Amino acid sequence: xxxTERAPGRPAPPTHTPVIVVDQAEARLGGRAxxxxxxLQIGPGQFVAVLGPNGVGKSTLLKAxxxxxxxxxxxxxxxxxxxxxxNDRIGYLPQRRAFDPTTRIRGIDIVRLGLxxxxxxxxxxxxxxxxxxxxxxxxVEEVIGLVGASGYARRPIGQCSGGEQxxxxxxxxLIRHPELLVLDEPLDSLDVTNQASVSSLxxxxxxxxxxxxxxxxxxxxxILPYLDQVIYLAHGGAVMGPPEQVxxxxxxxxxxGTPIDVLRDRAGRLxxxxxxxxxxxxxR
Amino acid sequence: MSSADASILARATSIDHALGxxxxxxxxxxxxxxxxxxxxxxxxxxxxxxxxxxxxxxLRGQVFAGDAMSHVAYTGALAxxxxxxxxxxxxxxxxxxxxxxxxxxxxxxxxxxxVIGTTFAWVLGLGVFFLALYxxxxxxxxxxxxxxxxxxSIFGISSSDARTAAWIAVGLIALLxxxxxxxxxxxxxxxxxxxxxxxxxxxxxxxxxIVGATAAEASQAIGALLLFGLVAxxxxxxxxxxxxxxxxxxxxxxxxxxxMWIGISLAYAVPTLPASFxxxxxxxxxxxxxxxxxxxxxRGERRRSHPDVSAPEQPQGQAATS
Numbered sequence: 001x002x003x004t005e006r007a008p009g010r011p012a013p014p015t016h017t018p019v020i021v022v023d024q025a026e027a028r029l030g031g032r033a034x035x036x037x038x039x040l041q042i043g044p045g046q047f048v049a050v051l052g053p054n055g056v057g058k059s060t061l062l063k064a065x066x067x068x069x070x071x072x073x074x075x076x077x078x079x080x081x082x083x084x085x086x087n088d089r090i091g092y093l094p095q096r097r098a099f100d101p102t103t104r105i106r107g108i109d110i111v112r113l114g115l116x117x118x119x120x121x122x123x124x125x126x127x128x129x130x131x132x133x134x135x136x137x138x139x140v141e142e143v144i145g146l147v148g149a150s151g152y153a154r155r156p157i158g159q160c161s162g163g164e165q166x167x168x169x170x171x172x173x174l175i176r177h178p179e180l181l182v183l184d185e186p187l188d189s190l191d192v193t194n195q196a197s198v199s200s201l202x203x204x205x206x207x208x209x210x211x212x213x214x215x216x217x218x219x220x221x222x223i224l225p226y227l228d229q230v231i232y233l234a235h236g237g238a239v240m241g242p243p244e245q246v247x248x249x250x251x252x253x254x255x256x257g258t259p260i261d262v263l264r265d266r267a268g269r270l271x272x273x274x275x276x277x278x279x280x281x282x283x284r
Numbered sequence: 285m286s287s288a289d290a291s292i293l294a295r296a297t298s299i300d301h302a303l304g305x306x307x308x309x310x311x312x313x314x315x316x317x318x319x320x321x322x323x324x325x326x327x328x329x330x331x332x333x334x335x336x337x338x339x340x341x342x343l344r345g346q347v348f349a350g351d352a353m354s355h356v357a358y359t360g361a362l363a364x365x366x367x368x369x370x371x372x373x374x375x376x377x378x379x380x381x382x383x384x385x386x387x388x389x390x391x392x393x394x395x396x397x398x399v400i401g402t403t404f405a406w407v408l409g410l411g412v413f414f415l416a417l418y419x420x421x422x423x424x425x426x427x428x429x430x431x432x433x434x435x436x437s438i439f440g441i442s443s444s445d446a447r448t449a450a451w452i453a454v455g456l457i458a459l460l461x462x463x464x465x466x467x468x469x470x471x472x473x474x475x476x477x478x479x480x481x482x483x484x485x486x487x488x489x490x491x492x493x494i495v496g497a498t499a500a501e502a503s504q505a506i507g508a509l510l511l512f513g514l515v516a517x518x519x520x521x522x523x524x525x526x527x528x529x530x531x532x533x534x535x536x537x538x539x540x541x542x543x544m545w546i547g548i549s550l551a552y553a554v555p556t557l558p559a560s561f562x563x564x565x566x567x568x569x570x571x572x573x574x575x576x577x578x579x580x581x582x583r584g585e586r587r588r589s590h591p592d593v594s595a596p597e598q599p600q601g602q603a604a605t606s
Contacts, residue, residue, distance in 0.1 A: 113468065117465055
C-alpha cells in the first residue's frame with residue numbers, strides 16, 4: 001500500500017529532475033483561450049505562488065497540472081509523467097467554502113480519507129484491522145500532530161473554525177508523503193493571524209520535507225517572505241521569476257493595468273500596496 | 285390479498301397465546317408462524333439494506349432525491365400491474381432507471397432540486413394514469429393492490445417472495461460495501477477524491493441507482509409512501525449518536541433492523557395495528573430518542589467551541605464526543 005515509502009521526518013532523496021515542467025502550453029475553456037504560450041519549471045522543494053487578477057486562469061493552471069483539464073497545445077510534465085499520472089504523489093487542496101456546520105464527521109476521519117479513501121471496499125472494525133490498520137492510525141496521528149491539529153481533530157469538522165479546517169485539510173494532503181503540494185487559495189477566508197501561521201506551516205513543510213509547493217494566492221503579502229518563485233498570470237500569458245524581479249512596481253502595474261506600489265518595511269520585507277482584489281484588511 | 289387476511293386472522297387468534305402465557309411462550313409461538321418467519325426474513329434484510337444505504341443518502345444530502353423514489357416506486361409498480369407483469373419488475377425497473385437518470389441529468393455529484401421536483405410530480409401523475417388503466421382494464425386486478433403498494437404488506441409476503449427480497453438485499457449490500465470508502469470520500473470531498481482518481485462522476489449515478497433499488501425493496505415491506513421511515517430516520521438517528529463515519533454506517537443498519545423487529549412484534553401483539561405503522565412508529569421513536577439524548581450534549585459542545593479562533597496554537601477545549 002501507500003503508507004510509508006519513506007521514513008517519516010526524513011526529507012525526500014535529493015533529485016534534480018524538475019517537479020513540474022510546462023512547455024509552451026495553452027489552456028482553452030469553452031473554445032476560449034484562457035492562457036497560452038506558458039512555459040515554466042518548478043524544482044523539488046521550491047515554494048512557488050501563482051498570482052494574478054480574478055478569472056485569469058490560476059485555478060485552471062492547477063487543474064492542468066493535476067490532469068483534470070488537458071492543455072490544448074504544448075506539454076506539461078509532472079513528476080516525470082503526464083499530468084494525472086502520479087496524482088498519488090501529489091497533495092491537493094482545492095478552492096473551497098467551509099464544511100457545512102451540520103457535517104457531523106470528525107476531522108480525523110477526513111484526514112484518514114487522504115490515506116486510503118480511493119481504495120475500494122469498506123474498512124473493517126478497528127479490532128479486526130491488524131497491523132496495517134495500526135500503521136494507518138499512527139500515520140494519521142503523526143500528520144495531525146505535524147500541522148498542530150491534535151486539539152480539535154476529534155471534533156466534528158463542521159464545528160471547527162476556518163483555520164482549523166484548513167489545517168486538517170493540509171494534513172489530509174500531506175498524509176501520503178507527497179513530493180508536490182498543489183494548494184488553491186489556502187489562505188482565503190482566513191483571518192490575518194491564521195494566514196500568517198498557515199503560511200509558515202506550509203513553508204516549514206516545504207523546507208523540512210523537500211516538498212515543492214504550487215500555491216494560488218489572492219493576496220501575496222502573507223506568503224511573500226517565503227517565496228522562491230512567483231508566477232504572475234495576466235493578459236493570457238505568464239511571467240515567472242524570483243519575487244525581487246517580478247514583484248516590482250513596474251511589472252505589477254503592467255500586469256494588472258492599474259498603478260501598484262511595492263514598498264519595503266523596516267525589516268526589509270516587500271509589501272504590495274494597491275493590489276486589486278486583495279481584501280481590504282490586508283492592505284497596509 | 286388473501287394471505288394478508290389470513291395473517292390478521294392468525295394474529296387475532298394468537299393474541300391469547302401472546303398475552304395469556306408467559307412472554308417466552310408467546311415469542312416462541314410468534315416465531316413458529318409462517319407469515320411471521322417470512323416477514324422477518326424479508327424485513328430484516330430490507331431494513332439492513334435501507335439503514336446502510338440511508339446513511340449515505342443523509343450524509344450526501346439526497347433525502348429529497350430518495351423521497352422522489354417513493355413516487356417512482358408507486359408508478360413503476362402500478363405500470364407493471366397495468367401491463368400484467370410481476371409488480372417487482374416495474375418497481376425495480378422504474379426506480380433504478382430514474383436513479384441513474386437523476387444522477388446523470390443532475391450533472392453534478394448530487395442531483396439537482398429542480399430536476400428532481402419536476403421529475404417526481406410528472407411521475408406521480410403517470411402513476412394515477414396507470415392506476416386508472418389497471419382498475420378499468422384488468423379483470424384479474426384486485427382492489428387492495430393499490431393500497432399494498434402505497435402502504436406495504438409485510439405480513440402478506442410469500443415464502444418465495446421473502447427469499448427473493450432477501451437475496452436482492454444481500455447483493456445490494458455487497459455492492460454498497462464494495463464502493464463504501466470511495467463513496468464516503470466522494471461524498472465529503474468530491475474535488476480531492478476526483479484528483480485522487482476516485483470515479484466521482486460514475487459513483488453519483490451508481491449510488492442513486494442503488495437508492496432506487498433500495499426504494500423498490502422497501503416498498504414491498506412498508507410501502508412506497510412510508511419507505512423513508514427506514515431510509516432516513518435510522519441514519520439520521522445514527523448521525524446524531526456518533527460522528528465516526530463507519531460506526532454511524534453500521535449503527536444506522538442496526539437501528540433500521542431494530543425498528544423492523546420491534547415493529548413486527550408490536551403488530552403481532554396488537555392485531556389492530558398495521559405492521560407498516562408500528563415499524564414507522566418505532567423508527568420515528570428511535571430518532572426522537574436520539575435527538576433528545578444529543579440535544580443537551582450539543583448545547584454543551586457549542587458553548588465550549590468558539591466560532592472564531594485566531595490563534596490555533598492555543599489548545600481548544602477537548603471535543604465533548606469521542
